[in-house]
Amino acid sequence: MKEAGSRTPEPFRDLPFRSPRKTHSAQAAMRILFIGDIVGRSGRRILREQLANLKDREAVDFTIANVENAAGGFGITPKIGRDILSRGVDVMTSGNHIWDKREVLDYIEEEPRLLRPGNYPPGTPGASSIVTATESGQKVAVLNLQGRVFMPLTDCPFRAADSELETLRRETPIIVVDFHAEATSEKMAFGRYLDGRATAVLGTHTHVATADGRVLPAGTAYVSDVGMTGAADSVIGMTLESSLPRFLTGRPNRFQVATGSPQLSSVVIDVEDSSGRALSIRRLDVLSSDQPG
Numbered sequence: 001m002k003e004a005g006s007r008t009p010e011p012f013r014d015l016p017f018r019s020p021r022k023t024h025s026a027q028a029a030m031r032i033l034f035i036g037d038i039v040g041r042s043g044r045r046i047l048r049e050q051l052a053n054l055k056d057r058e059a060v061d062f063t064i065a066n067v068e069n070a071a072g073g074f075g076i077t078p079k080i081g082r083d084i085l086s087r088g089v090d091v092m093t094s095g096n097h098i099w100d101k102r103e104v105l106d107y108i109e110e111e112p113r114l115l116r117p118g119n120y121p122p123g124t125p126g127a128s129s130i131v132t133a134t135e136s137g138q139k140v141a142v143l144n145l146q147g148r149v150f151m152p153l154t155d156c157p158f159r160a161a162d163s164e165l166e167t168l169r170r171e172t173p174i175i176v177v178d179f180h181a182e183a184t185s186e187k188m189a190f191g192r193y194l195d196g197r198a199t200a201v202l203g204t205h206t207h208v209a210t211a212d213g214r215v216l217p218a219g220t221a222y223v224s225d226v227g228m229t230g231a232a233d234s235v236i237g238m239t240l241e242s243s244l245p246r247f248l249t250g251r252p253n254r255f256q257v258a259t260g261s262p263q264l265s266s267v268v269i270d271v272e273d274s275s276g277r278a279l280s281i282r283r284l285d286v287l288s289s290d291q292p293g
């Protein structure tokens, strides 16, 4: 990293998006779909049933999904990863559950489209970012980082972002960050810290969608949590029967992934491709057709 350690990072210096924000939708040269944590069979089912139509209807150019809970609610396997990619997901992000299935250790080394948070210690298997392209050849970078408040111990995501963004910006101004974290305060601070340096900072992990999606002052699309793609009748994707005893008894209880009618939670971001600036962010939630109400 250039001049590493020689100065305090100055995130608000030399911002590429500082020009007045343009809001006319005709400038949206690229549309990105980001799907919140896919949880188990129900989450995979709605992806299979709805993603192709959704991408077609919304004219989506690039699709990202968080897959940390795709295999029975805990982690991901090579087979499930291949299936999700085959449904039209371009890049898979993850979080603290990425390590739950042992076979991911080999898979994440051989599949560059599966990311893990970048602020795990040096030597951790897998990559935290990828620069890839849309069908039309527009370069897109995706970066995955993890919060530290009420989360497993990791290195500082803010400083990791400084380093990773500097590298990625040499390749493309279009950079989507999955910030996998629990506390909305940390997520908001992180979004503001990256404002003007990333196209989008999108929160994952809580499985509960938030209504605070907006474009920040310097042009970064932000939402505290995209939400969950899994069984709607559940407690963050798990059955009520397996979740409730923890709270009633104060003792651990084995979680069971819920398998009922699914919901898909996502956001759509329009991007000015020349600058990487986000023009808009909007929520796109889909209920399975067999869902009551």
Ligand SMILES: [Fe+2]
Pocket (backbone or CB within 6 Å): 037, 068, 069, 095, 097, 205, 206, 207
């Ligand atoms: Fe999750």
Ligand SMILES: [Fe+2]
Pocket (backbone or CB within 6 Å): 068, 095, 096, 097, 180, 204, 205, 206
């Ligand atoms: Fe998580």
